[in-house]
Amino acid sequence: MIHVDADSFLVIVLAAAVAALIVGIGGGRVVIPVVVLELCLGIVVGPDVLGLADSDPFIDFFSSLGLGMLFFFAGYEIDFERIKGGPLELAVVGWLISLGLAYAIGSMLAAAGIVLSLLFTGSALATTAIGTLIPILSDAGEMKTRFGTYLLAAGAVGEFGPILLITLFFSTGNPLSSGLLLVAFVVIAVLAAVFAIRGVTSNWTALERTLETSSQLPVRMAVVLIFVLAALATDLGLDLLLGGFVAGIITRLSLGGHEVRVLESKLKAVGYGFLIPFFFVVSGIEFKFDELTSDPKELLKVPVFLIAFLIVRGIPAMVLYVKEMEIRDRVALAFFSATELPLVVAITTIAIDNGKMHGTTAASLVGAAVLSTAIYPLIGLRLRGSREVPEGI
Numbered sequence: 001m002i003h004v005d006a007d008s009f010l011v012i013v014l015a016a017a018v019a020a021l022i023v024g025i026g027g028g029r030v031v032i033p034v035v036v037l038e039l040c041l042g043i044v045v046g047p048d049v050l051g052l053a054d055s056d057p058f059i060d061f062f063s064s065l066g067l068g069m070l071f072f073f074a075g076y077e078i079d080f081e082r083i084k085g086g087p088l089e090l091a092v093v094g095w096l097i098s099l100g101l102a103y104a105i106g107s108m109l110a111a112a113g114i115v116l117s118l119l120f121t122g123s124a125l126a127t128t129a130i131g132t133l134i135p136i137l138s139d140a141g142e143m144k145t146r147f148g149t150y151l152l153a154a155g156a157v158g159e160f161g162p163i164l165l166i167t168l169f170f171s172t173g174n175p176l177s178s179g180l181l182l183v184a185f186v187v188i189a190v191l192a193a194v195f196a197i198r199g200v201t202s203n204w205t206a207l208e209r210t211l212e213t214s215s216q217l218p219v220r221m222a223v224v225l226i227f228v229l230a231a232l233a234t235d236l237g238l239d240l241l242l243g244g245f246v247a248g249i250i251t252r253l254s255l256g257g258h259e260v261r262v263l264e265s266k267l268k269a270v271g272y273g274f275l276i277p278f279f280f281v282v283s284g285i286e287f288k289f290d291e292l293t294s295d296p297k298e299l300l301k302v303p304v305f306l307i308a309f310l311i312v313r314g315i316p317a318m319v320l321y322v323k324e325m326e327i328r329d330r331v332a333l334a335f336f337s338a339t340e341l342p343l344v345v346a347i348t349t350i351a352i353d354n355g356k357m358h359g360t361t362a363a364s365l366v367g368a369a370v371l372s373t374a375i376y377p378l379i380g381l382r383l384r385g386s387r388e389v390p391e392g393i
Contacts, residue, residue: 008053009062012285015041015053016277035132035280035341036374042284055286066279068230068244069271070342071163074131075248076267077143078156087153090324094316094337095126095157102126102312114301115361119169120351124365125305125312127162127343129373130155133336135272136377140384147329147384150321154337158313162343163241166350167233185233189246192229211262219266222251241346283345283366292363301364302371309372313337332383335376344369 019037045052055063083091106115106122115121133155134143142148210217230243255263292298314334321330348365351357
């Protein structure tokens, strides 16, 4: 029998509902992203503050589902037809520059004895939480703008690149074997994509009709795809994040050209209505708040990492997009690109498991990532001001 802490489970669900309630009641006056509220409420109800909830294997399982669903939407929102060409090329070059800056900063921090591993710390600095940003950008109308296209490309690469790093270097510790497993995963994923595209294209009318019935076949097919690829990635020794991300990409490609507003609404209800908030609340519960506050020196790492996020992801935005954007929009792109959270949680968790990071350093990195998610998007939105309708890239 699996032990289920029903009280903790209930508190987590209630915390997620309270976060949404605060945003809903506040309307446009509550400017803090809901994911930050979820994580902060998780800290409050967790063992370091009120002690109302704690994690266990069953709760961690649901949290992993939420993380996989979050990266499913990160992959799903990548419209390759929209970002191909200039936006994608700039995004790739920008992330490679960020990676170099991140490892340079990581090496300096390691040499100073502040962190144990430049590889893990640097990789955490070079991420962008596009999956977290997408709801914020959508609510603000930014996803339909020309600026949104460049940001979507930068965020997609800033999320997919670190996922590949996790897969190749962190999951098994052997880049060669991880590379071979990754090739096998890609082959299977491509076959799944071909099958999904053909099946949806030839049967879309029949599939669409089930969206108004109890069978909900397209939704169930999408959920199956997420679980199959996540399980496959895990069985191959790769990372769960890769499975969710690729499942999102395949779903987007298979639905290309079809009216999918109803399907998207139902998938978001499952993801953002339950599983994804569950992940963020549990992340707050597992956050080592006492380790962060026990030593003032450790607390000072938080602003250091927060500034490092902006340097690593902001410099490419300021340098590479001179011809595409005016200075105000480039600064906004820098702040949006420096928003980090889910991958920082994932990388620090792996680092601690491998003995490559102190718990205090992980708490400082996650704390800085929380602040980046709470502060940087607000600055970016304020800098953007009015939004334009995209014409051509």
